[in-house]
Amino acid sequence: MSTYGDTDDTAPPGRLAAGRRRRRTRTGTVLSQELIVRTAIRLLSQHGHDALGVRRLGIALGADPSALYRYFRSTDDLILAVADELIGMSLKDVRITGEWRGDLRCVGLQLHRTYTAHPQAAVLAASRVTRRPNEMRGVETGLGILRDAGFGPDDAARYYHRFIDFTLGFAAIDAAAHTLPAEAEAADRGAWQATYTRLPADEYPRIAESAHALAQTMSTSAYPGALEVFLDGLQDALDRHGR
Template identity: 80%
Template sequence: MNTLTGDSDGAAPPGRLATGRRRRTTKTGTALSHELIVSTAIRLLSQHGSDALSVRRLGTALGADPSSLYRYFRSTDDLVLAVADELIGMSLRDVRITGDWREDVRRVGTSLHRTYTAHPQAAVLAASRVTRRPNEMKGVEIGLGILCRAGFPPADAARHYHRFIDFTLGFAAIDAAAMALPAEASAADRAAWHQTYACLDADRYPHIAASVDALAETMNDSAYPGALEVFLDGLEAALSRALGRAAGGAVGADVR
C-alpha cells in the first residue's frame, strides 16, 4: 500500500509531509492532529475493518477535507504503522515494573495481548509490523531492561526478547483474527468442539474421544495465559544456565 486510498491521483504533496505543522480545524471546530487521526482510524477499524483506512472515510469521520490528512501521513502504510505504535503505547500505559523479572515479563505480555485483542481489526493489521516509532522503542527498552536486570547478558537478552515478543504478538494476532471473524463464522467455529468433534468415531480418533470434553472446554478460549507460563518456565531455566556460565567464568578467572 503506497498511498492513503481514495485519493484521485495517489500522490501526497512532498512539501506538506513534515510533522509539527500548524493544526487545521475540522468542520466541527476540532483541531485536526496526528493523535486524533490515529484514534479515529482505530475506532473506524473496529467498525468497518481495513476498509476504514481511506481518506474519504477518515475525512468524513473527522469532519475534515480528506486531502488534509496528507499533512500528517504519507500513505496508508504510514498510518498503519502509527496505529501499531499507538497499540503498543496503550499496552504500556498501565504496566508497572516491580523488579521481579518473571512478574514483569508476565505483566508486559498480558497487557500487550489484552490491548491487541481489545482492538482486533487494528491488531490484524498491526501485529506483524515494526513501527520505528517512540512507543515501540520504549517497549523494546523496557523488555531488554527487564531481561538484563534479571541477569541475561545483552546478546542473550536480545534473543529472548525477540522470542517473547513474537510469541506474544503471534498469540495476539491469532486471537484477534478469531475475534474479527463474522458472527456466523465465529459461532460455527465455537460450536465445532461441542458438535463435530464430540461425534467422531472413537475407534478412529481415540485420543480425541478421550479428550473431547477438555477440548470443548479449552479450545474456545485463548491459550496465551497458560502458554505464557510455559514460556516463563523455559526462560527461567535459560536464566539459570546463563548465571551458571557467568559464575563458572568468574571462578575460572579467579583461578588464573
C-alpha cells in the first residue's frame, strides 16, 4: 500500500484540517478533502483499489501528487475518509419519525443501497471504523432509535452492533458480487437457472423441488427479507421484556 505521509491514527477527527489552506489545482479547481474523497470514490468505481495511488489521484484532480500529503497522511487515511463519506451519503435521506421499526429499516436500506451503488469503495470500507463525524452521527442515530424503542443502554449497544454488522455484511457480499467482471457476475447469477434447475431429482431431491424458487430468489439481494427477520427478532426481544 502506498503512503502519503506518516500515519498517526490517534489524531482526533478534524485536527488535520485545522489551519489548512485550500489550494487551487492546475485546472483552477479548489483542492479540498471533500473533493479528493469524491474523486477517490469515482476512480474506485473505474479502476478498483489501484485508483488510490497518489499519481492517479493527482492526475484526476489536476494537482501535483505531493499536494495530497497536505490532506491525507496515508492511503489508509484516505480509505477511512471514503468510508465516512459513504456513511454520510447513506444518512442524507434518513428521516427519523419515532416509529422504531420503520426508522431502523430506513437506516439499513439506505446503507445497503449506498454501499452497493459504490461497490469498489464498499469492499474497502465496510469493515472499517472511521472515527469520523458521519460514523459518529450514524452510531448516535442507531442507538437513539433503539433507546426510543425501549431498550436500555447496554442492550441498545449490543443490538446496534448486531444490526450494523448484519447490514454491512450483506452490503459487502452484494458489493463484492458487483465488482466481479461482467462475464463472471452474469455466470454466477445465471447458474441458478442454467445449472441447478437441471440437477437430477433422484440425486438432489430438495434442490429439485425448490429449483425454480432458488433461481428466482438467488438473483436478487437477500438483505431486505433478512432485515425483516432481524426486526422481528428485535420486536420479540421487546415483547419478552414487556417494553
